[in-house]
Each structure stands twice: as C-alpha cells, then as structure tokens.
Amino acid sequence: xxxxxxxxxxxxxxxxxxxxxxxxxxxxxxxxxxxxxxxxxxxxxxxxxxxxxxxxxxxxxxxxxxxxxxxxxxxxxxxxxxxxxxxxxxxxxxxxxxxxxxxxxxxxxxxxxxxxx
Amino acid sequence: xxxxxxxxxxxxxxxxxxxxxxxxxxxxxxxxxxxxxxxxxxxxxxxxxxxxxxxxxxxxxxxxxxxxxxxxxxxxxxxxxxxxxxxxxxxxxxxxxxxxxxxxxxxxxxxxxxxxxxxxxxxxxxxxxxxxxxxxxxxxxxxxxxxxxxxxxxxxxxxxxxxxxxxxxxxxxxxxxxxxxxxxxxxxxxxxxxxxxxxxxxxxxxxxxxxxxxxxxxxxxxxxxxxxxxxxxxxxxxxxxxxxxxxxxxxxxxxxxxxxxxxxxxxxxxxxxxxxxxxxxxxxxxxxxxxxxxxxxxxxxxxxxxxxxxxxxxxxxxxxxxxxxxxxxxxxxxxxxxxxxxxxxxxxxxxxxxxxxxxxxxxxxxxxxxxxxxxxxxxxxxxxxxxxxxxxxxxxxxxxxxx
Numbered sequence: 001x002x003x004x005x006x007x008x009x010x011x012x013x014x015x016x017x018x019x020x021x022x023x024x025x026x027x028x029x030x031x032x033x034x035x036x037x038x039x040x041x042x043x044x045x046x047x048x049x050x051x052x053x054x055x056x057x058x059x060x061x062x063x064x065x066x067x068x069x070x071x072x073x074x075x076x077x078x079x080x081x082x083x084x085x086x087x088x089x090x091x092x093x094x095x096x097x098x099x100x101x102x103x104x105x106x107x108x109x110x111x112x113x114x115x116x117x
Numbered sequence: 118x119x120x121x122x123x124x125x126x127x128x129x130x131x132x133x134x135x136x137x138x139x140x141x142x143x144x145x146x147x148x149x150x151x152x153x154x155x156x157x158x159x160x161x162x163x164x165x166x167x168x169x170x171x172x173x174x175x176x177x178x179x180x181x182x183x184x185x186x187x188x189x190x191x192x193x194x195x196x197x198x199x200x201x202x203x204x205x206x207x208x209x210x211x212x213x214x215x216x217x218x219x220x221x222x223x224x225x226x227x228x229x230x231x232x233x234x235x236x237x238x239x240x241x242x243x244x245x246x247x248x249x250x251x252x253x254x255x256x257x258x259x260x261x262x263x264x265x266x267x268x269x270x271x272x273x274x275x276x277x278x279x280x281x282x283x284x285x286x287x288x289x290x291x292x293x294x295x296x297x298x299x300x301x302x303x304x305x306x307x308x309x310x311x312x313x314x315x316x317x318x319x320x321x322x323x324x325x326x327x328x329x330x331x332x333x334x335x336x337x338x339x340x341x342x343x344x345x346x347x348x349x350x351x352x353x354x355x356x357x358x359x360x361x362x363x364x365x366x367x368x369x370x371x372x373x374x375x376x377x378x379x380x381x382x383x384x385x386x387x388x389x390x391x392x393x394x395x396x397x398x399x400x401x402x403x404x405x406x407x408x409x410x411x412x413x414x415x416x417x418x419x420x421x422x423x424x425x426x427x428x429x430x431x432x433x434x435x436x437x438x439x440x441x442x443x444x445x446x447x448x449x450x451x452x453x454x455x456x457x458x459x460x461x462x463x464x465x466x467x468x469x470x471x472x473x474x475x476x477x478x479x480x481x482x483x484x485x486x487x488x489x490x491x492x493x494x495x496x497x498x499x500x501x502x503x504x505x506x507x508x509x510x511x512x513x514x515x516x517x518x519x520x
Contacts, residue, residue: 001461002516010517033457034474034487056487058455059517100461 001094002059009063014070019052024117028110030102035061039110046077051111058103060092065107067091077115083108119406119414124497136468136502141285141313141446141493143335146395150338153398154391164387166364180390183397184380190400190408191330192321193347197379200346201393205312206235208331208346209279211383212308213239214359215329215348216277222248226277227270227305229254229262230483231284231291234476236310240279254280254296256483260437264292267299278307282314286477286491287436288419288446290314297326312336315345316495317415317445319408322347334392339399343392346383353379360385411496415445418494418503422447425507426492431514435484448475448489451510454517456490462516463490466509468502 019040027038035057042050051069056062068088072080088108089096096104125131127147137145163173165180181196188196202208216226226240230253240251252270257263262280278300283290293309300307308329311320315330316337322330330347334340348356358365358376362385367375376382403411423440426432431452437443451459460472471491474481481487492506 001465002458007517032473033455034478034481035455036487056455058457060458060461100457103457 001096003093006059006063006092006094009066010059013053013062013066015052015066015073016054017052018054019050021050022052024114026110026114026117028106028113030057030061030106032099032102033058035103035106037061037065037106037110039065039107039114041111041114043077043115048072048075048077048080048115053107053110057106060094060096060100061103061106064088064092064104068107068111072111081112081115083112119410119496121414121497121499125499128497131497134467136498136505138492138494138498138502138506139469139471140316140336140495140498141288141491142471143341144316144338144495145497146340147338147399147402149402150340150395150398154340154395157391157394162391165390166381176390179394179397180388183393186397186400186404187345190320190404191315191332191345191347192323194323195350197353198322198347198350200348200380200383201388201396202331202344202346203342203389204333204335204344205233205310205331206344208329208344209235209308209310210239211346211359212329212331212348213243213279215352215356216306216308217243217247217249218357219355220247220249220276223250223274225250225252225272225275226279227252227254227267227275227300229280229291230256230480231262231281231287231289231477232279232479233281233285233310233312234478236279236281236308237479253479259439260287260435261289261442262291262296264295264299267296271303271305275303276305278305279310280308281310281312283317283444283446284436284477284480285313285446286475286480286489287448288313288443288493289436290442290444292442293325301326313446316403316411318412322349328352334396334399337399338402340389340392340395343389343396345396348379348383350379353382356383358382358385362386406496414496415494418498418500419443419445419447421500421503422492422494422506425503426510429507429510429514432510435486435489445495446491446493448491450486450489451514454513456488458517459490459510459513462513463506463509466505466512468506468509470506 022040024041037055161172161175165177311332315332333344365385456472
C-alpha cells in the first residue's frame, strides 16, 4: 500500500498551504482519526484556476489531497463535481478497507462540498 | 499463575497467527465462553423470569447464576446490586441519569481529563437539561490525575465524583482510594468507570467504597453487548428507574406504576440472556486463574512493552513519564508517521493495534496530538507478541524514512 509514489506525495505534498485569493474555503474533518484538512479554491468563470490544502494527516489522506489538487486545477466545476470515489482510488492505485477509505476520500468530500456551497 | 500458551489454545481467533494487541478495545473470546452462549441458544433459548416450563426455568437459573458469578467477581454484598446492561457506556449513562434525579441547577459533577467520552457526554446532556456544571480534575506535570487539586476544583455544591479507574487512552491508573476518600469527606456520590480495570485487577466494590461501578463483559473475554452496573443497595429505594418497560414493574395502571425490587427494577425488557451467560462464563474463567495472577502477569508484560517501545528512539509513549502507575496500555507516536499509517503497516505484518483518538479527545488535545497508536495487552499475549511489535515498528520507520 505504501508505494513510493504515495510516500513521495506524503513527504512533499503538492499545493500545500494557504491560498491568498481563495474564493471558497472548506474545512473537512475525519472524526475517526482526528485529521483536519482545509481546502482553498480560487474559481473564475466556473473553472478552478487554483487550489491548495492545509493540515496534517496520514499518508493516504495527504497523498490523496496532493494528487486530487493536481488533477482539478484548470478544470470546470461541473467536471469536478462528477468525480466519483473510484476515480480517487484509481488515482491512488491501492485497495483500502472501509476505515482507511475515509482517509482516501476526505479530499474529494472537501472539494465537492466547497464547490457545492 | 497465568500460562498464556495454554490460554492461547482456548482462543479460536488466535489460530490465524495474529499478534492481537487491541484488548483495551475488546478482548478475544475463549472457546469456553463461546460454548456457554451456544448452549443457551441450542438447548434452552427461552425467556427468563416468565415461563414456568422447564426451558425457561433453566434459562432463568443460568441467568441468575451469572449474576452471582459477577457479584463474587466484584465482591458485592448482594446479588441485587448487580445490574446487567448493554455495556459500560449504558451503565455510565444510567448512573449519570440516576444521580441527576436529585441534582438541581447550579450543582456540579467532578470528572477528570482521563475520562472516556462515555463518562463526559452523558454529563453534558444532563448539563444542558438541568444546568448542572462539569468540573475537571487537571493532570500533574508527571501526566497523572492531580489529586491535590481536588479541594481547589470542587465547589460547595459538587455532588458527584465520576472517574475512570484506568485511563483507556494511556493505561494510567487513577489514585482511586485517595479520590474516593476526598469525595466521601465532602458527602459526594462516587461513580467509577471500571471498563479497563475490571479485566486486569481484583475489584472489590466494598473496599473501593463506591456507589456505582461500571464495566463491560467484552473487555474481559466475554461477549459484546453486555455489561455491569453495580449499584450500592442503600441507594436502591431512593433511585427511580431510568428505563421503563417489562419486568421492572410490580403493578401498572393507566396513569401510574409501582416498581419491582432490584435488580428487576433496573433491568427493563428482555435482557441479553446469552450475553449475560457468556459474561458469567468469562468471569468464572478468569476466576480460575485468580485476578491477582492476572494483574501480576499483565503488570510484568506491561513493563516489557514499555521498555521495548522506549528502546526505539523514534517512538514516544504518551501519558506518565515513569510508567509506575501505567498498566496494560501503551499509547505512542512515531516520529514523522501518522498513527493510522503505523497501524495499517502493522496490520500488513499481522499485528492488531488501535489508531485514533480512543474516544478521549480532550486528552488528545491536552497531549497536543490528533491521534495515537495504542497497543494493549491481555492474558493471552506473550513476550513474543511484543518482539513482533518491535520488529514491525522498525519496518514502519524504515518504510517512511528510506533514502
């Protein structure tokens, strides 16, 4: 499960930090492990032009956030809103039990919630 | 004497080779306990306290026999002081509700930073309803409950001390006799959460001088869904039941009812009969070793656990700095690795540990961590399990810190 690609994203997450010009901010909490992530999105003309996230978490949730933020930059909101959990799992390339699944999907949940708010 | 190797042969779930280090969450079940419950379902699965036919009489006898087994296990004076519940959570909720009956706005209850959510949230619900105040005993620099702060924290109208016997998140043993003596000196009622202590050490509710004592069967080799609420007999008449229904009444009319005597008064509805029988079988199994032997074995194995973890420079045990009053549980963090990742890699090595906040978020906040990894011991664990833990933790560290 802890392949080099996931560990690399964990050690050096992409788009980590606050976004100055965010138009949407969404905090997401995983009550199982106590992890808290905050997502910052800058949206122009219904396109996500920039995104970042803040907060500590496990390797799975950090890698998923890092990969997902990579993925959605430059995409229209409607396209991102259609992303399913299978997409995130394919992106991570690992199989997860029901408890760890929540770690993997925390980012998708946060970003979707931000876009729907 | 605990012979963990012969105990292991009686635990079917260990046959798959797992190093099970999550007994503070729930213990594995011996075949003896499983057989006792199966016998009920296969041979006499009738309701208790009702039928006059043979099967029901047999079920009633088995159910009441379990009550006596649990009575002796905690050294209660009377069997009717033993109330069967669904577990510690329900027991603590019931005890809180029962104590709240005589509390008024402005009264307060004294808790500690070490409480499980099940000894915090019920009081918050009561606080919302009745305007009761919650007070918390702080933690010393050494990481233990600050007994000296007792007189400073309480108020003239503090009515209840509700305290854990052993912290489920850290394994720290509370200075219970000192706390109870202080509570008694102020005329307070005492509720003890024994979920972690009852499985590990001899419990004597009379010597402890408590009014309520709660524990769960499933943390001491018994089934889930059944627990104990000990209620001191002197309180039985002044407490109103908190759950109404079948079995607990003497007479019911359209607008009022009278209550049966305890224990029935506090056990409404058809109970978890198989679970209670399994609870009885579990305490009887533990009794065959003697709880002094259980305590000595876990104390000795705990020392091995703490010294082994401390031999790894990147592991930090949370809680008490001396481990002198720490028992059966080690909550720790690994440098640079999230507790969930530690637990997942340990699982791949066939070790079961818990990762999370252990239903003790105020304590996690105090420690300044979102979560920990927790290893906990029981009588079927061996030094080999701890060696396997060490080996697996070294592997976790190397995965996250290679190159």
